[in-house]
Structures are given as C-alpha cells and as structure tokens.
Amino acid sequence: MAGNDLGSLLGGLLGGGRAGAGGLLASLLGTLGDSGQGGGNPLQALVRELDEGGLGEKTRSWVGTGANQPLSGPEIAQAMPYQTLEHVAQQAGVTPEQAADQLAEALPEVVDKLTPTGEVPQGSLEDLIRERM
Template identity: 40%
Template sequence: MSLLDTLASSFGKSSPEGGGAAPAGLVAVAMEFINNQPGGLTGLIQRFHENGAGDVVSSWIGHGENKPISSDTLTNVLGSGAVSDLAQKAGVSGDQLSGMLASVLPQLVDKATPNGEVPADGKLDLGSVLGSLGGLGGLFGKNEEPKA
C-alpha cells in the first residue's frame, strides 16, 4: 500500500462535499506550518533537536534512509497546541493529523533538502518541492532511493 493510499484511508476517503483535506492539502498545511516557524525549516529542525529527536530529523536531511517518527514524538516536538491548530486547518482530528504528518514530514523535509542542505532562508516553496518530486505522486511514493 502506498503512502497516498494510507493517507486516503486516514482521511476516510472523504466525499467531494467536504469532510477532510486531500493529501495535497496536508502537504500545503505542513509547508505553511514549516514556513511560519521562526526560522522556517531551520527553526523546525532546531525544535526537533531541542526535544530529543535531532537524530531523526537529521536523517531526513542527510543522505540515506529516513528514520521514522512516531505520532507521539511528533506531537511532543511540535506541541499539542500546534497539532490541534493544524488538525483544525486540515479538517481532521489531532491524532489523525499527527499520524499523517509522521508519514509526510520525513518525505517533505527529505525532498526540500535534495543535497542535504536546508534552503538558505529556511522557507519551503510548494512549487519547487513538488517540482523536485515530479508532482505529488513522487511525494507519496516509495522513498528508498538515496539522494544524489
């Protein structure tokens, strides 16, 4: 099962009338959250280090396999208030959001740092990130190839 399928099931395959964000919406919400951090991606990385998950986030930036993160650890790093706010924006519960972000963030950060470097301004550009993925399919596909 692909990550896209996992996300679709997490969203309960919402009807077009509403009731939940699409995976692309989750990516947009995650990117907005990252960009609104003091320092952008750099600030988020610092939060991971301050909350005991520095090795995990470093694996997403560095070359090689991305270490997984649990939804509980992610909630601890981001803070329950931030998770609740993001969940409200995405139209899902906090538990659903933290689980989905635990799947999406490693790939998003990985793709935003293709050479193992954080963008100079720490900001993520949706077009650039999706362009480096060849569209959303790349974001939700397998992440087993090492970065160039």
C-alpha cells in the same frame, strides 16, 4: 503562495493520493513560517522545531544523504507544541492524533526530497518543491 496551492505542491511531491498529507504539511509549514522561526524559511523552522522537540537524530537522517529514520505519530505529538498540532488538525478537519499520524508518515519523505544535498536549502519553499517534482 496560498496554503491550498502549497498543499497541492506538497501532495504532488509525495505522489498521488496523498493530498491530505500535503494540506497538513502546508498548514504546519505555514504556521511555523508565520512564527518567525527559521528566518522566514518554514522548512528550516520545521527542522529546528523537531530538533528542539527531541527528534534531532531523526531529522538529521532525513536531511542527510543516508537512510531515513521512521517517525511515529506519538513522537510528533510529543515533539511539537500541542497548540501547533491542534491548529494544523483544525485546519485539516481531523483530530490532533490523526494529524500527528499523517505528519509522521509524510515528514521523512518530504524533508528528504527537499534536502537532496544534505542540508536545508535557502529560498522559497514553493520554488524548492517545484525543483524536486
């Protein structure tokens, strides 16, 4: 699926007025999916990347069925490789700091909605999003 379509789906999952965050998420997931991490499942790659970046407790709270721990832009900037964040920001036409802030706001909600059973599901990301809308 094209990045814009995925961005629209993610924006819809987040609710109206957050299409920009959807586009950033689509770019991030596309970048991580292209890297081969997560066995082709970009959501799994995202969770792994954040876990390896020191945010394992927070990501587990989003995947789990309890309360979601909040995230800050500086935490995203520290956890993600700078090249990844810079690439995502360039595609969205924002600074890396703005991208980190927007991702920090959206990630807990998106990961939570895409993992309602307490684990990262297998299968197509687009299908998972459509199931949750």
